[in-house]
Amino acid sequence: MRIMIVKNYNEMSYQAAQLIADQIIYKKNSVLGLATGSTPIGMYKELIRKFQKGELDFSQVVTFNLDEYYGLSIEHPQSYGFFMWNILFRHINLKRENVHLLNGVTKNIDNECRQYEDLIQKNGGIDLQILGIGDNGHIGFNEPDISFDTQTHLVNLTTKTIRANSRFFNNTQEVPKQAITMGIGTIMRAKKIILLANGKRKTKAIERTINSPITTKVPATVLQLHKEVTIIIDKAASSLLASDGNIFFN
Numbered sequence: 482m483r484i485m486i487v488k489n490y491n492e493m494s495y496q497a498a499q500l501i502a503d504q505i506i507y508k509k510n511s512v513l514g515l516a517t518g519s520t521p522i523g524m525y526k527e528l529i530r531k532f533q534k535g536e537l538d539f540s541q542v543v544t545f546n547l548d549e550y551y552g553l554s555i556e557h558p559q560s561y562g563f564f565m566w567n568i569l570f571r572h573i574n575l576k577r578e579n580v581h582l583l584n585g586v587t588k589n590i591d592n593e594c595r596q597y598e599d600l601i602q603k604n605g606g607i608d609l610q611i612l613g614i615g616d617n618g619h620i621g622f623n624e625p626d627i628s629f630d631t632q633t634h635l636v637n638l639t640t641k642t643i644r645a646n647s648r649f650f651n652n653t654q655e656v657p658k659q660a661i662t663m664g665i666g667t668i669m670r671a672k673k674i675i676l677l678a679n680g681k682r683k684t685k686a687i688e689r690t691i692n693s694p695i696t697t698k699v700p701a702t703v704l705q706l707h708k709e710v711t712i713i714i715d716k717a718a719s720s721l722l723a724s725d726g727n728i729f730f731n
């Protein structure tokens with residue numbers, strides 16, 4: 482694991498966008514795995530800025546989003562599909578056919594999940610996967626105790642996640658109780674992974690991700706087994722980490 486501790490949210494966003502830009506410059510038709518949540522918003526803004534300055538071309542880039550609430554269609558303002566179009570896709574020159582989102586209102590979940598996995602494979606696998614992290618250490622929507630070999634699947638959200646994510650809805654009742662997510666197996670097959678976290682709320686999850694023994698109780702600990710993981714965190718999220726040789730301060 483490469484761990485970068487940066488001074489604040491803006492620096493985290495900038496560093497992450499720079500790594501994505503490097504990936505796209507290295508391979509024009511890179512396959513990106515994208516995350517939602519408040520954490521990557523600054524990174525997406527930075528990617529848009531790079532595109533507007535003519536530094537980045539997304540015309541051959543392929544994207545797969547990590548997850549989607551089950552029961553929300555892309556027209557729903559809290560759906561992750563809606564979020565992605567609003568925050569990133571409509572501002573850059575990605576081709577519509579290269580954007581892949583899970584359909585939260587599919588009638589056939591098994592089929593949806595299988596097709597998503599097949600499409601990832603057909604596109605040569607994910608080159609670079611972006612991840613945020615839940616307060617309980619979940620990645621995508623893979624909640625504690627979900628086995629590490631899962632593929633794209635339907636999950637029940639924990640009360641903790643429903644409560645944490647209710648800040649985007651009018652009330653807790655409105656938060657969907659299930660989601661479709663790439664599995665941990667899917668995520669671990671990505672060639673490279675970047676995990677982002679900022680703020681005090683994430684300190685425990687980050688400390689466990691890096692220092693705890695690998696356990697399904699803290700899904701993100703599985704990343705310790707991946708060869709190409711970069712964790713970019715701000716000072717606040719890193720406050721429980723002891724400084725050692727693995728940690729870069731920017």
Ligand code: GLP
Nearest residue numbers: 517518519520613614615621622
């Ligand atoms: C959701 C998403 C995760 C995301 C997490 C953290 O649960 N499924 O992919 O990492 O929220 O969100 P935030 O970045 O808003 O803290």
